Amino acid sequence: MLHANIPYLCRKKVKKIWKEQYAVNWDDISLDGKLSLTGLNIMLQRAATYHAEHLGFGFTQTSVYNASWVLFRINLELIRMPEWCDQVVVETWPRVVKGLAAYRDFIVTTPEGEVLCRATSEWFIIDLTSRRPQQIEKYVDVELYTMPTAGSPTDLSAEGMEVGKPTDRQAVTRDIPTLSRNTDYETLFEVIPKYSDMDMNGHTNARKYFDWLTDAMHQDNGKLNPTFVQMTYFSECTLGEHLVIQRNTSEKGLYRGQKTAHDKTAFVAMVEMSNGG
Incomplete structure (x- = not known):
């Protein structure tokens, strides 16, 4: 059951797709003058953090219950790395909850819409004392976290969602490789x-x-x-x-x-x- 004190936000006011625009600064780039992997991931983490706070299940809310989000896995499909002084737009949305994992996706584009990166990520909520994953439903309204599938009601009136548009979108559509167990x-x-x-x-x-x-x-x-x-x-x-x-x-x-x-x-x-x- 959802903790009673974690607010349920009126869906008409909720942005289920979040956008942030960033400049690629000097401390975001690597030796070749392009956005570094670290710089990219800082941008993705920042957008995810802001969006979770907006949706009512960010660190501000979970910390009340001695819990916090932790990243378990991220897959990055890198098409082109932007360069110093470029502007980029990070678009993110919570996609689905499966078991103990919550999936959040990202697309990074130029302001003109050229896709630079696609990413999908898995997150846990852990108890900060036991350090063990918790049931997502205790802290998150799963309906808020799940994007509607094609053919479902489209009356969400959420910014960034088009009426009639399938929004169960998974950013990374290529095959995700299976994690190797090789120990050499x-x-x-x-x-x-x-x-x-x-x-x-x-x-x-x-x-x-x-x-x-x-x-x-x-x-x-x-x-x-x-x-x-x-x-x-x-x-x-x-x-x-x-x-x-x-x-x-x-x-x-x-x-x-x-x-x-x-x-x-x-x-x-x-x-x-x-x-x-």
Whole structure:
């Protein structure tokens, strides 16, 4: 049952599709002058955060119950990375709840509508004491979170939704690769999360993993032209934990972060490169 104090918002006032426009700033770009993976993910996280707050189930609301959203997986289909000073529009919407996971999708475009990136993501709500996933329905009105399917009533009057338009849209329509279970890894470098890497959930912010991945990709083959990236977050990284960032020796484009204290996987990333990279 939905917590009674979490507000149900009148659907006529709700924006079920959220848009934010950003400039690609100096600190968003990498050495090649293009938006970095970290910069892109900061923009996506920011838009998702603002939208969840608007819908009434953001951190402001869930924290009252000692709970918070955490990102479990994100798939990025990268068509073209914008450059310094470009303007981009991030469009996001909550798509569906399945079991303990809530799915949120994104499309990043130029102001003129050219698609630059498509993304789909999976989120959990965890109890901040037990650190275990909770039933989404306790904190979220699932009807607000679910986009209507083709043929369903279209009287939502929500900004960004066209009457009669199928809105069960999944941004990434390509086949999503299955996560490899290959365990043939070798270490590239070591990291220790610092205070500046932490967020209010008490663990390393999801964006930092993309810093580690970018450095691993560069050290591995010197090429940073990915067309697809999947990042799966398996275990929280807390202040001062020691990790080794590794590449798979059997499968190209497969990386992971391994916590050394208990030999536990923190993340696995799969990367596809253009031009045979």
